Amino acid sequence: MKYKVAFILLTVGILVLSACGNQTPEPVYAPETSSAVIETATIPKSTPAIEPAPTTEEATTEQTTTAAPTETQTVTQPPTTEAAETTTAAPQTKAEILKLYNNAVSQAFGRRASFTKKRTTNTLNYKDSPLLKPFKSYVVSFMGLDKEETIHVTAGTEHYERYLQQAKLTEADVSSAEYKPDANGGGTITLHVKSGSSSIDGGSDSVYAAPIDRSGIAVGSGDRGEWDHKTAQNAYDAIKDTYAGVKVEEDYSNAVIRAQVGADGALTGLDVDFDLHFIISKILGSTGNAQAHTTVHFTSFR
Numbered sequence: 001m002k003y004k005v006a007f008i009l010l011t012v013g014i015l016v017l018s019a020c021g022n023q024t025p026e027p028v029y030a031p032e033t034s035s036a037v038i039e040t041a042t043i044p045k046s047t048p049a050i051e052p053a054p055t056t057e058e059a060t061t062e063q064t065t066t067a068a069p070t071e072t073q074t075v076t077q078p079p080t081t082e083a084a085e086t087t088t089a090a091p092q093t094k095a096e097i098l099k100l101y102n103n104a105v106s107q108a109f110g111r112r113a114s115f116t117k118k119r120t121t122n123t124l125n126y127k128d129s130p131l132l133k134p135f136k137s138y139v140v141s142f143m144g145l146d147k148e149e150t151i152h153v154t155a156g157t158e159h160y161e162r163y164l165q166q167a168k169l170t171e172a173d174v175s176s177a178e179y180k181p182d183a184n185g186g187g188t189i190t191l192h193v194k195s196g197s198s199s200i201d202g203g204s205d206s207v208y209a210a211p212i213d214r215s216g217i218a219v220g221s222g223d224r225g226e227w228d229h230k231t232a233q234n235a236y237d238a239i240k241d242t243y244a245g246v247k248v249e250e251d252y253s254n255a256v257i258r259a260q261v262g263a264d265g266a267l268t269g270l271d272v273d274f275d276l277h278f279i280i281s282k283i284l285g286s287t288g289n290a291q292a293h294t295t296v297h298f299t300s301f302r
Helices: 002-021 035-042 056-067 071-076 081-088 094-110 133-142 232-239
Strands: 115-128 147-153 174-181 187-193 196-201 204-209 247-261 267-283 286-299
Touching: 094 174, 094 187, 094 247, 094 267, 115 133, 133 232, 133 286, 196 232, 204 232, 232 247, 232 267
Parallel strands: none
Antiparallel strands: 115 147, 115 286, 174 187, 187 247, 196 204, 196 247, 247 267, 267 286
C-alpha cells in the first residue's frame, strides 16, 4: 500500500513539473524612476543650486566688461566743470595772451584772409640845416613820411606778404600784455611793444633791432611803399643812388598794438601805432631830423 501511494505521488509531481516547464514566466520589473526624480530626491528643494566658480581668466573678463562704460554712457555724460573752464577761460599771463595774438594773426596770414588796410604816417616835427631846407619834401618822402594809403587785400592779391605777415612776438618783445573779454565770447588784446632802432652808415655798419617788426605788420628790405615800418635800411635804399655816403638813423617808441579776436580766436581787427624818429646826415654836410607818427589800421577780416 505504501508503495502504491508513493508511486501515485511521484507521478503527480512529474506531471506538475512538466506542465510548469512549458510556460514562460512573466518578468517582474522594478518601478521606473526618471533622472529628474532622482535629482529631486538627491537635492533638497530648500537648497539653491550652486554654480561652479569661474576661472581666474573668466572672472577678469567679466569684471572688465562690467566696469567699462558703454558708448551711450560716454556720449551722454556731461563735461566736468574743469574741462568747461579750460575751454572758456580767457588768457591771463603774458605768454597766453601772446600765444593767442600770434595764432590769430598767423592764421589770418596762412589762410590769406581778405581785409582792408589804411596806413597813415604824419610828420610831427622836422628840423634841418639851411642847405637841406629846399629839399624837405624829397627828404621826407624817402623817409616815408606824410603819406596815407588805403589798400584792399584779397586772397588773390599778388605778393600777399607785403601787406600782412606772420606774428612772432616773444615775451621779451613786449613790456605788457592785456586781454579784455567782450560779451560775444571774444576779446581785445592790448600789447605795449618795446622800443627799437636801426641805422646804416654809407651802406655799411648796419644795426637793426625792431620788435615791432615781429607783430605781423608788413616789413622787409628795399625801398617799397608797402612797408608799414620803414627802417634805416629802407630809407637808405631810397636815397643811396643819389647820396651813397648818407648816414641814416631810425628809432621808434610808444608802440601799441590792439587786436580784436572772435570767440573762435580768429582775428577781426588790428591797429598798430608807434612814433618814428629819423636822423639823416652826411648830405652836403647837413643833417635832417624828423619825428612822425604811424597808424596802421586793419579792418573787415573775412
